[in-house]
Amino acid sequence: MAESTYSIEGLQTGPWLTLSHPVGSDRTTWAAQVAVLARQYRVLSYDIRGHGHAPSQGSVCSVDDLAADVHRLWQQLGIERSHFVGLSLGGCVGLxxxxxxxxxxxxxxxxxxxxxxxxxxxxxxLQRAATVEQHGMAPVVEPTLERWLTPAFKALQPTQVAAVRRSLAATSPEGFAACARALADMHQAHRLLDLKIPTLLLAGLSDLAVPRDLMQGYAASNARLQFVELSGPHIVHLENPDGFSRAVLDFLAPR
Known part of the structure; x- marks a missing residue:
């Protein structure tokens, strides 16, 4: 394909760390985190199918299909083990x-x-999937921004907001719809119960899409899981980049 669907930054000999973005976004959303994490890790950021430069693969997929995409990419790159950081849909893929x-x-x-x-x-x-298939991405862009970002951030950071808007608008309707259907069929909470991998659940205190109490409830289901709350909304890594990166680094430090 003409454009790469992933980027690799950081230490050539560092541990691998993979970043997975929300639905309607792409790998460029992680720019601030890559700049920090790449000082200690070999950071892989990638476009989920139907997002960024990654082609769509039909209008239906599951979260397990999206996880299989990552596993194939790791195999292609010779990655045997990696830390994984996922936000929203990306977090579902990680689980x-x-x-x-x-x-x-x-x-x-x-x-x-x-x-x-x-x-x-x-x-x-399911309604969002149907909407973008019938009318394209335009009807979901502004409502999504309302859920994702705080009014203060939108007023003070117009350049960053414009970048998020462009990413949403540029997402393939087929790719968005497929991932929206994967989210509609999301039933993974039970997978937390037996999870033995070191896992951190992060919650944005002003998240309108995924309430903080919901994330805390997930964390409480397994004593092995850690929980940290950060100031910020759903797209917390944009509004609180330093806090997000610090929480990730603090969690990874002993690993």
Missing amino acids: ALAHRHPETVQSLVIANARLEMDTAATQMW
Whole structure:
């Protein structure tokens, strides 16, 4: 394909660390984190299918399919083990990967990810999938920004907001719809119960999409899981980049 679907930065001999983005985003969303994490790790950021430069692979997929994509990429790159940091959809992918291939995931960070959909959430994602298939991405861009970012950030950081808007608008409707359906069918909370991989759950205190209490509840399901809350909304790594990177580094330090 003409454009690469992944980027590798950082120490040639450092431990691998993989970053996985939210639905409607792409790997460039991690720029601030890559700049920090690459000082200690070999950082792989990639585009989820149908996002960024990654082609869509049909209008239906599961979170396990998205995890299989990562595993294939790791195999292509010769990565035997990697830390994994995922936000929202990316966090769901990380849990699926840890469930399917626990020997390959050195540690896991799940940030602001709804791992279990109720009826209302399922219907919401199915409706979004249908909307973008019929009308393109335009109808979901501004409502998504309202859920993702705080009014203060939108007022003070117009350049960053414009970049998020462009990424959303440029997402393939087919790719977005496929991932929206994967989210609609998300029932992974039970996978936390037997998870033995070192795992951190991160919650944004002002997240309108995935409430902080939901993330804390997931963390409480398994005594091995760690929980940290950060100031910021759903896209917490953009509004609180230093806090996000610090939480990840503090968690990874002993690993």
